[in-house]
Structures are given as structure tokens and as C-alpha cells.
Amino acid sequence: MKYNHQLKSGDMFALTAFLVVASQRSFRLAAVELNLTPSAVSHTIKNLEDRLSVRLFNRTTRSVSLTDAGNQLFLSLQPAMESVTNAVNQLDKFRNKPNGILRINASEGAVKMILKPILKKFLDANPDVHLDIVSNGRMINIVEENFDAGIRLSDDIPQEMVAIRLTPYERFIAVASPEYLEKFGMPVSPYDLYNYDCIKFRFESGEIFQWEFSINGAIKKFNVKGPLTLTDQNLMVEAAKDGIGIAFVPEHLIETYLNSGQVVIVLEDYSPIYNGLSLYYPGHRHVSNALHALIETIRSEV
CATH class of the missing domain: 3.40.190.290 (D-Maltodextrin-Binding Protein; domain 2)
Incomplete structure (x- = not known):
């Protein structure tokens, strides 16, 4: 079988950058997540568009949105990239220590009640983990927003999520x-x-x-x-x-x-x-050692 568009060096990163920009709808926010400059992210996306011969984003000084082609690529690529991420995450069991970025979305009350008391203990015990906590009042889709887990009132958690009760009521x-x-x-x-x-x-x-x-x-x-x-x-x-x-x-x-x-x-x-607060995550996604460690730390203190 001959592929019209074979992946070349750097294409996997470019596709990852595309997914982050598409999720954040912002080159600046994507740059923060990718630990790059906004100009580097913009340059990466421009090279990807040139290589694919199609425009993926509509850009203005105030907003970034997907074109029809970009939206089709996003919908097709997201589950495939998630499978790749899960495959790589499966290697966690061969590592001795939790590592990597752990992104948690939670209500302000949950951060204060559940996360704040265990932050130092968790980070001291897991120096190779970077904990990225986002607190807001609205209930979001943690899969679409690229979070590893969330903490909310149990009654608000979607049924397809795996939920771990943290407080009784x-x-x-x-x-x-x-x-x-x-x-x-x-x-x-x-x-x-x-x-x-x-x-x-x-x-x-x-x-x-x-x-x-x-x-x-x-x-x-x-x-x-x-x-x-x-x-x-x-x-x-x-x-x-x-x-x-x-x-x-x-x-x-x-x-x-x-x-x-x-x-x-x-x-x-x-x-x-x-019903009290629960930590939740997608059932189809591999649970990293870092998330396991966070859950165990919370359970030891709550």
C-alpha cells in the first residue's frame, strides 16, 4: 500500500502541536503547554499547513478557529493520538517513579479542601511530577480540554467517567x-x-x-x-x-x-x-503512575 502523506521527521510533533492549538484555540496558551514560544508554535503549524497543502486554522488578532479541513483533521486525529499516548503511558509500569505533567481540573472548593492540604506531601514524594491544577466554576469536558482527571461534586460527574469518592457528603x-x-x-x-x-x-x-x-x-x-x-x-x-x-x-x-x-x-x-466530592477520569484512558500516586496521597489524608 502506498501512502500519499507519509510521516517525516518532526511531523508527529507538528500534529501534537496542532491538537494542542485546536484544543486551546490559542497559540499563546498552546505555547505554554508545549513549553515553546508562540512564534515557534505558529511556525510549526505554518510548516504543517504547507506540507499538507491546506489551511487548518483561521487566524485573526483576537481569535483562532479551525477551518473545515482543520476540524476534520482534529476529529480524526484526536482518538488516534490518544491511542498513541495510552500506548506510551503503558510504559509507566516499567518506571520506578511517577513522572511527567499531571493536569487536574477542579472547583475552587475542591482545590482548597482536597488538593491544598496534600500539595507539599505529594510534590516532595514525587519530584519528577509537575502538577498543573486549573480551578474554575464551570463543569468542563476533561477529555476535550486535555486534563488527566477532575474533582467535582459526585452528582455532577458524567456517568461514563470512573469516579472515586473522596468525601461522604x-x-x-x-x-x-x-x-x-x-x-x-x-x-x-x-x-x-x-x-x-x-x-x-x-x-x-x-x-x-x-x-x-x-x-x-x-x-x-x-x-x-x-x-x-x-x-x-x-x-x-x-x-x-x-x-x-x-x-x-x-x-x-x-x-x-x-x-x-x-x-x-x-x-x-x-x-x-x-453527595460529596469525587475524583474522576475517563474509563478508556490509561491511568498513569502519577495519577495513581495523587489518588493514594489524597486517600491517605482525606
């Missing part, structure tokens, strides 16, 4: 400062919240989080009102502590403030309980 609670409650009084029912200043949370998608309370065994959502909307749950707790209003946040974020008396829980009997 997670509770969201409403909190306010004693000074605020002394001035405006304690709400008795979630319905009373419409008469209070509530500190709202906005997801990265732009959607405003609706507060959820358990009423007569069912979860009811409340579209509360208030003078402040934030995208950072820690700032929400700080705002509640400062007397701006009532915040609705994961319980683990306010333990220090509760213990010091800076905030108090309101409507605790209505606080909903969810």
Missing part, C-alpha cells in the same frame, strides 16, 4: 454576620430570604446560581435578590462576614469563620445535603 448552608442578623432579624423560612440582602453567585457561563433548600423532603430553588453578585465563593463568605448580606456556600468554606463567631448559620434545618 457536601452541605450548602446560608450564613450571615451576627451584626447583620441583629439589625435585620433571623429568617425563619427560606421564603423570608426575599426580604433580605442576598449575596449571589455567578457561574463562568454567566448563569446566576439559584439557592436550593430542602422543604418537606423536596429541593426547592430560590431566585434571591441582593446588592452584590460574585464569581468567587471565598469573597462571598468575606462579604457575609462584613455584614453585606446572607451568603449561600459550601460548608467547608466557612468553618474558620464559624469557629471565630464571625458568621453564623441561618436556616440550617433547610440546608440541602449532596
